[in-house]
Amino acid sequence: MNQSLIIGQYVPGESFIHRLDPRLKILIVFIFVLVIFSAETWMSFMTLFTLAIGSAIISRISVSYILKGLKPVWFIIALTFILHIFLTREGNILYSFWGVNLYDQALIQGANISARLFLLILMTTLLTLTTTPISITDAVEALLKPLNKLRFPVHELALMMSISLRFIPTLMQEMDKISKAQASRGLDLTTGPIKERVKAIIPLLIPLFISAFKRAEDLALAMEARGYRGGEGRTKLRELTFQKVDLLAAIVFIGIMIVFWLTRT
Amino acid sequence: MDITFKEVDYIYQYNTPFEHQALHNLSFHIPSGSFTAIIGHTGSGKSTLIQHLNGLIKPIQGEVTIGEFTLSSEKNHQVKDLRKHVGVVFQYPEHQLFEETVKKDILFGPKNFGFDLDRKEDELADVLNNVGLPVDVLDRSPFELSGGQMRRVAIAGVIVLEPSVLVLDEPTAGLDPLGRSQMLKLFSHLHQSRQQTTVLVTHHMEDALAYADQVIVMNQGKVEMIGEPKELFKKKERLRDIGLDIPEVFECANYIENKLGVSVNECQSNMEGISQVLVDFVKAGARS
Numbered sequence: 258m259n260q261s262l263i264i265g266q267y268v269p270g271e272s273f274i275h276r277l278d279p280r281l282k283i284l285i286v287f288i289f290v291l292v293i294f295s296a297e298t299w300m301s302f303m304t305l306f307t308l309a310i311g312s313a314i315i316s317r318i319s320v321s322y323i324l325k326g327l328k329p330v331w332f333i334i335a336l337t338f339i340l341h342i343f344l345t346r347e348g349n350i351l352y353s354f355w356g357v358n359l360y361d362q363a364l365i366q367g368a369n370i371s372a373r374l375f376l377l378i379l380m381t382t383l384l385t386l387t388t389t390p391i392s393i394t395d396a397v398e399a400l401l402k403p404l405n406k407l408r409f410p411v412h413e414l415a416l417m418m419s420i421s422l423r424f425i426p427t428l429m430q431e432m433d434k435i436s437k438a439q440a441s442r443g444l445d446l447t448t449g450p451i452k453e454r455v456k457a458i459i460p461l462l463i464p465l466f467i468s469a470f471k472r473a474e475d476l477a478l479a480m481e482a483r484g485y486r487g488g489e490g491r492t493k494l495r496e497l498t499f500q501k502v503d504l505l506a507a508i509v510f511i512g513i514m515i516v517f518w519l520t521r522t
Numbered sequence: 523m524d525i526t527f528k529e530v531d532y533i534y535q536y537n538t539p540f541e542h543q544a545l546h547n548l549s550f551h552i553p554s555g556s557f558t559a560i561i562g563h564t565g566s567g568k569s570t571l572i573q574h575l576n577g578l579i580k581p582i583q584g585e586v587t588i589g590e591f592t593l594s595s596e597k598n599h600q601v602k603d604l605r606k607h608v609g610v611v612f613q614y615p616e617h618q619l620f621e622e623t624v625k626k627d628i629l630f631g632p633k634n635f636g637f638d639l640d641r642k643e644d645e646l647a648d649v650l651n652n653v654g655l656p657v658d659v660l661d662r663s664p665f666e667l668s669g670g671q672m673r674r675v676a677i678a679g680v681i682v683l684e685p686s687v688l689v690l691d692e693p694t695a696g697l698d699p700l701g702r703s704q705m706l707k708l709f710s711h712l713h714q715s716r717q718q719t720t721v722l723v724t725h726h727m728e729d730a731l732a733y734a735d736q737v738i739v740m741n742q743g744k745v746e747m748i749g750e751p752k753e754l755f756k757k758k759e760r761l762r763d764i765g766l767d768i769p770e771v772f773e774c775a776n777y778i779e780n781k782l783g784v785s786v787n788e789c790q791s792n793m794e795g796i797s798q799v800l801v802d803f804v805k806a807g808a809r810s
Contacts, residue, residue, distance in 0.1 A: 268539050322538060344579025431617075437578050437617040442679060443609040445602065460630070463620035467665070 266326075274316040274387045278503040279396035285510050286384045292517065293373050300520035302372055309379050310511050316387050325381065330378050334371045341367030369469055390422035391495075402507050412488025420476070428469060435464045523589030523607065523686050523719055525552040525575065531583035532570055541661040544570040546743045548584070552736065557713050557720045558785070559730035559751070562740030563765050568723045569613070570595060571740070572689050575721065576608040577601040588687065606635045609685030613692050615676035627664055628679045635683065652712070653678045654704060670701050677705075681712060687719045688712065706733060727769040732756065739766070771796065 269275075274282075289308070296302050313323060341355070341363055348362030385393070400417035405411050440462045446457050532545040543749040544567050552558045573579045574586050577593055586593040591604045598604075598677055612618070621627035625646065632642045647657050653674040659667065664675050677693065690709060694702040697726040710733050713720045724730060730737050731751045738800050739754065741764040755761070755768045758776070767773075775796055786799050 270596055432549070434612070435618060437573065438610075438615065439613045440578060441605055441608075441612075441629040442683075443602065443605060443616075445628075445634070460618075460620045462616055468617060 266386065268318050268322075268386050268389065270317060272315060272317045273502065273506075274312055274383070277387075277506055278497060278499050279388050279392040280399055280497060281503050281507060282384055282388055283393070283396050283400060285506075286380050288510075288514070289380050290377055292514065293376050295521060296373070296517070297369075297522055298520055301517055304513060304517045304520060305376055306372075309383070311378055313379065313383055314381060318386055323379075323386070327382065330356065330374075334374050338371045338372060339384070340368040341370060352496075391419065391499075394419040394422065394494065395493070395497060400472060403511070412491070416488075424469075424472070427472070428465065430459065431468055432465055436461055524554045524587070525687065525719065525721075526585070527571075527584070527586035528589040529576070530574065530586060532567075532574070532579065533572075536582060543744050545581075547741070548745060550738060550745050550748055551723065552719065554719055556719050556736055557710070557734050557737060558722070558736045558738060559734035560721065560723045560738045560740060561725070561727065561766065562732055562746075565738040567743040568740055569691060570743075571722065572610065572691055572723060575687065575689050576610055578610075586751040602635075604677075606683065607685055608687040608689060609680040609683050610689040611677055611680050611691065611693050613695055615672075615693070616669060616672035618676055618679075619672060620722045622663060623661050624664050624667075624675050625660040627675060628682055631679055631683050637683075643684070649678050649682045652681065661685050663778075670697060673697070677708075684716065685718065687721065689721045689723075690721045692725065693722075694724075694729075709733070727755070727767055728771075731769045731771070739764070 289305070293305060296305060313320065325400075342359065343357070343363075345360060345363035345366050346358070348360045348365075350358045351361050351364070352359040394415050397418060398411055401409070401414070402413045436444075440446070444457055444460055446454060449457075527548050527550050528547055530548040531543070534540075534542045536641075545591065548571070560568050570579070574581060574593065575588060576618055577591075577598060580593055580595055580598070582595055584594070585805060588608060591598075591600055593604075593608075619627050621630060625643075628646065628649065628661060629639060629642060646660065650657055650659070655671060655674050655678070659671065659675070664672055666674065673693075681688070688709070693709070694705050697705060706729055709720060709722065713733075722729070734751055737747075737749065737751045737754050738745060739761070745778065746764055747757065747760070755772050758768050758772070761768055771792055772793065776782065778796065778799065779786055782803055784799060784803050786796060
């Protein structure tokens with residue numbers, strides 16, 4: 258079950274992308290995601306694709322692995338494309354059959370949206386593939402630090418994030434274990450009418466929730482026993498540092514963004 | 523049912539950067555009606571092995587035959603039928619409970635496999651008696667029970683299916699010594715009264731020695747040794763090498779042999795036998 262979806266998974270490596278400062282990576286992805294939606298022209302899409310695919314190649318994660326991991330996402334991309342083709346009614350009619358008209362604008366819009374979705378998912382997946390969950394949380398905490406002045410609980414937010422990220426694999430394993438135990442007792446999740454299949458989720462969810470609550474309680478106790486008392490005055494084992502490679506990456510990114518800005522419209 | 527593994531390979535997360543081979547070219551045979559213990563270090567592939575027994579995972583290479591069912595890397599549509607015949611009690615089975623009452627939870631399996639529920643309901647008292655629970659727990663919520671009782675309920679939910687093969691993955695982990703020996707006696711009793719093939723995964727060499735007629739020793743995804751427990755535990759050095767102990771009685775017999783120079787033969791490898799040897803030795807010493 259966890260073999261087909263790789264979003265949120267980390268693949269250890271030593272590449273240039275892996276070693277970048279996580280704060281920079283998050284900023285780049287953030288700006289990239291914002292910018293995707295202002296892309297209109299052929300050239301500007303090319304620029305974004307070059308950046309995304311280029312980073313994927315530099316990260317040295319096998320392309321087939323990334324593409325296979327995005328399998329569930331292909332479906333969403335294909336669906337948006339098809340919906341656009343049928344629902345957009347602008348521009349010239351290219352072709353018409355059984356009373357359904359195919360507009361040229363529909364094709365262009367559909368391709369546009371699909372390309373944006375693909376870029377969005379590729380870049381964010383690349384971020385999590387090359388950055389450990391711990392670095393991501395550290396970076397989020399560092400980036401949000403200014404909000405501390407507004408009494409925003411930055412440390413608590415980061416802690417919540419790291420705990421949930423930490424427990425995703427654990428819960429996945431737990432789910433796997435429980436579904437195997439129930440399958441051995443004859444639970445069938447893959448065949449039968451939809452109503453039965455939805456019902457079949459209950460024997461999985463209840464044990465999962467019970468164990469999650471137990472875990473949460475244990476974790477709270479363990480944290481208290483070790484004297485956890487929030488972010489005030491806490492030091493870090495790993496300090497984030499901005500190095501020369503990061504500066505280089507930032508300059509390249511800014512360069513690409515300028516090219517993008519010039520070709521945008 | 524006979525169980526045969528033929529050159530089975532299994533790889534976790536096949537075709538990803540996380541690929542990890544858990545079973546290497548595994549071949550062995552478990553005769554119908556036998557009590558087989560599987561021992562091995564953590565990570566030696568025991569749990570992977572038993573998941574092949576009811577088709578939870580399929581071999582990537584090779585073939586598993588259980589009775590008339592054959593599992594290979596191809597899709598098999600009889601898996602549900604197979605699961606009806608092979609009951610698996612997983613580690614910490616109490617984690618699988620979910621129903622409102624103990625009764626409903628025990629009958630979850632029979633309902634899924636299309637058993638005659640009225641008949642099964644009549645048998646419930648018997649099943650509870652087998653696992654050592656009072657009948658009045660039937661209408662209580664499983665979550666009100668103690669950990670040991672919950673485990674018994676979960677085990678009842680598997681043996682109510684009367685499987686021809688019962689697979690147990692460390693069923694005694696985390697139980698107190700009394701609970702442990704009760705649990706093992708239960709399985710041994712079921713094994714004898716129902717003629718069912720029993721496969722027990724365990725860390726306790728004593729349990730393997732006391733109950734099993736065949737022991738499979740796993741090491742790093744391979745079968746290291748296979749044979750009768752008494753024969754097998756003589757190979758102390760080889761077991762040591764892969765990080766396993768021999769049962770205490772064997773340890774004790776070895777110690778007596780070395781210290782006193784008397785020999786303890788294999789049929790005396792139990793507490794009575796050893797004490798008999800000691801008694802004889804002391805008496806002989808007193809006479810001379």
